[in-house]
Amino acid sequence: MLATSAAAFADGHGHGHGDPDKGAKDFNKCKACHTIVSDSGETIVKGGKTGPNLFGVVGRPVASYPDFKYGDGILAVGATGMVWTPELITEYAVDPTKFIDTHGGSGRSKMTFKLKDASDVVAYLATFSDAPEAMEATEEESGEAMEEMPAEEAPASE
Numbered sequence: 074m075l076a077t078s079a080a081a082f083a084d085g086h087g088h089g090h091g092d093p094d095k096g097a098k099d100f101n102k103c104k105a106c107h108t109i110v111s112d113s114g115e116t117i118v119k120g121g122k123t124g125p126n127l128f129g130v131v132g133r134p135v136a137s138y139p140d141f142k143y144g145d146g147i148l149a150v151g152a153t154g155m156v157w158t159p160e161l162i163t164e165y166a167v168d169p170t171k172f173i174d175t176h177g178g179s180g181r182s183k184m185t186f187k188l189k190d191a192s193d194v195v196a197y198l199a200t201f202s203d204a205p206e207a208m209e210a211t212e213e214e215s216g217e218a219m220e221e222m223p224a225e226e227a228p229a230s231e
């Protein structure tokens with residue numbers, strides 16, 4: 074199901090899957106409901122207030138933006154201690170309600186929006202976080218990267 078993003082990942086592109094420049098355009102679809110406002114209060118993308126500020130969302134605990142009233146479903150996911158990684162946000166954007174279901178919450182998402190391939194926009198969002206590359210390297214919750222290790226060709230050099 075996520076074969077395309079896995080392929081892009083294996084493409085020799087050291088920095089993960091998405092293209093932040095394309096993602097900046099894709100964010101036009103998100104800004105109806107989301108702003109990007111830096112910690113110092115600088116507005117990077119002016120947007121709607123239906124959803125939480127997405128500045129620094131990569132690396133931020135799920136459902137933790139102080140000034141936003143989240144739905145019960147995503148709050149339950151946040152209560153598991155989950156932190157947003159690029160992979161998780163990509164999965165979330167495809168189907169927020171299903172995401173809540175899969176990750177320990179229940180109930181409908183308040184985000185009534187779906188984007189089939191959010192990898193570019195997530196790469197864009199990651200540019201507003203301290204260590205996007207380090208975040209991409211985290212493996213929690215992703216069982217997809219396994220196939221990339223051909224068992225036979227393991228380098229003997231270590």
Ligand code: HEC
Nearest residue numbers: 103106123124125135136137143144147182183184186188
């Ligand atoms: C129709 C309005 C709307 C649109 C469009 C929308 N969102 Fe959301 N988004 C929300 C709402 C509302 C929430 C809070 C969800 C909840 O409380 O269940 C949310 C939550 C989120 C969260 C979780 C944030 C957190 O603090 O845990 C992320 C990540 C997110 N949206 C990303 C996106 C991206 C990326 C796009 C564009 C591809 C997008 N959203 C488009 C309304 C929207």
